[in-house]
Amino acid sequence: MEGLDITLTVLIGSAIFGYSIAFIAGFGRLAKNVFIRKFTTVYIEIFRGTSLVVQLFWFFYVLPGLLGIELSSYMIGVITIGMNYGAYMSEVVRGSILAVPKGQYEAATALNMSRFQRMRFVILPQAIRMMLPEFGNYLIQMLKATSLVSIISMADITYVGLLYRDANTSEGVAVFTMLLVIYFIIALPLIYITRRLERWASKGVATE
Amino acid sequence: MRWDWSTVIEVFPLIFDAMWTTLGLTIACFSTAMIVGAIWTALKRIKFKPFNWFISFVLEFIRSTPPLVQLYFLFFAWPMIPYIGVTLDPFTVAVMGLGVHFSTYISEIYRSGIEGVPKGQLEAATALNFSTRQKWTKIILPQAIPPIIPMLGNYLIIMFKEIPLTIVVGVAGMLTVAEVYGVNNFEYLEPYTIVAFFFLAMSYPSSLLIQWLEKKMNRRFVNKPDKKGKGVTAT
Structure with a gap:
């Protein structure tokens, strides 16, 4: 199947973009500045409130005309999936940072650490281990979401499969079974990693 | 491309009508998912x-x-499987495809609900000589169901947002209507924006409702120890 490279590059692209957005928006929700906080909240609610498919269509058909710029469908796929899942994952980032016990903040302040040092050396290392399993789950979600780019006619494996099926109608069962199996094979290592992360994250953490 | 209010007036009723299809489909898919999810949970036990x-x-x-x-599979490949294959109309494909997909998540929720009931409850019921049927209907389910209602609500919203996927098999939901209008009139801005607005307008209030419900449930189950034995405390 030739579409595999597209599926994987879209997955990697949107994962990197999505995680970055998640951190930016996650910190944005926690910012002291009211304006930043409101702005991020609006962004998150819009992207979580509307459907990914609708966003994909909107970005594909509307945005280029609205801004007068041409984006490749690869860029659109990565940006849409990244921004959508970034919005979901920012809640994970926010939740994990808030889940770090208050005493940790106070202790760090007592040690005369700056705000940045406190975040970098005390809070984040503890928050990240809570985030990672969730991030793994979202990675599998994103893998499933990459199949949507076939709707905006990108040649990922779903699209290639559809084309092949159109040419050889009698092999429909084989084509779509193959597709499902391929997606499952890509997802297997991700599932495994997520399970490992879950176990790792719950290890050695004192439960109050 | 400019925002044109006359287009909005023209396309708004079309999308509003299609909203009922989308909503009906959501309910049909969710009912399927709830039933199939229960079957999965039972089978796993x-x-x-x-x-x-x-x-x-x-x-x-x-x-x-x-x-x-999975939708493609049901739509294109299922009719070709010998013996069990029948041609399905788009609505059925959508209900079966999304229903079965989400049933796997729903069954996880059921499981967590059942496991959330402390073991002592079951033992106490056994000690009181309850039959298996009584144990389930009188002891376990009444305690397992209320805490999972907010989670089920969350999945209802998630599922609602997956419904536009059914555009690929040609169910006339909101997005499909918008696309048909867009193709015929070369106007994409207004139809798609209206669809996005509809989704936001429906899912945001419902997610607030769920949050409220979640808080209420938490308050009701305060200090009920969960399976790790640590108390659930209200914040």
């Missing part, structure tokens, strides 16, 4: 190792493959 592994594998497979491809 059968204590026969190979069978258990098999069910887990099936669930994992359905969960980690894209619903889009």
Whole structure:
């Protein structure tokens, strides 16, 4: 199947973009500045409130005309999936940072650490281990979401499969079974990693 | 491309009508998912190792493959499978595809609900000589169901947002209507924006409702120890 490279590059692209957005928006929700906080909240609610498919269509058909710029469908796929899942994952980032016990903040302040040092050396290392399993789950979600780019006619494996099926109608069962199996094979290592992360994250953490 | 209010007035009723299809489909899919999810949960409780592994594998497979491809499979490949294959109309494909996909998630929720009931409850029921049927209807389910209602609500919203996927098999939901209008009139801005607005307008209030429900449930179950034995405290 030739579409595999597209599926994987879209997955990697949107994962990197999505995680970055998640951190930016996650910190944005926690910012002291009211304006930043409101702005991020609006962004998150819009992207979580509307459907990914609708966003994909909107970005594909509307945005280029609205801004007068041409984006490749690869860029659109990565940006849409990244921004959508970034919005979901920012809640994970926010939740994990808030889940770090208050005493940790106070202790760090007592040690005369700056705000940045406190975040970098005390809070984040503890928050990240809570985030990672969730991030793994979202990675599998994103893998499933990459199949949507076939709707905006990108040649990922779903699209290639559809084309092949159109040419050889009698092999429909084989084509779509193959597709499902391929997606499952890509997802297997991700599932495994997520399970490992879950176990790792719950290890050695004192439960109050 | 400019925002044109006359287009909005023209296309708004069309999308509003299609909203009922989308909503009906959501309810149909969700009911299917709830029923099939219950079947999965029941099957997973059968204590026969190979069978258990098999069910887990099936669930994992359905969960980690894209619903889009599953819809294609049901629509294009299912009719060609010998003996059991029948041609399905788009609505049925959508209900079956999304219903079964989400049933795997729903069954996880059921499981967590059942496991959330402390073991002592079951033992106490046994000690009181309850029959298996009584144990389930009188002891376990009444305690397992209320805490999972907010979670089920969350999945209802998630599912609602997956419904536009059914555009690929041609169900006339909101997005499909918008696309048809867009193709015919070369106007994409207004139809798609209206669709996005509709989704936001419906899912945001419902998610607030769920949050409220969640808080209420938490308050009701304050200090009820969960399975790790640590108290759930209200914040």
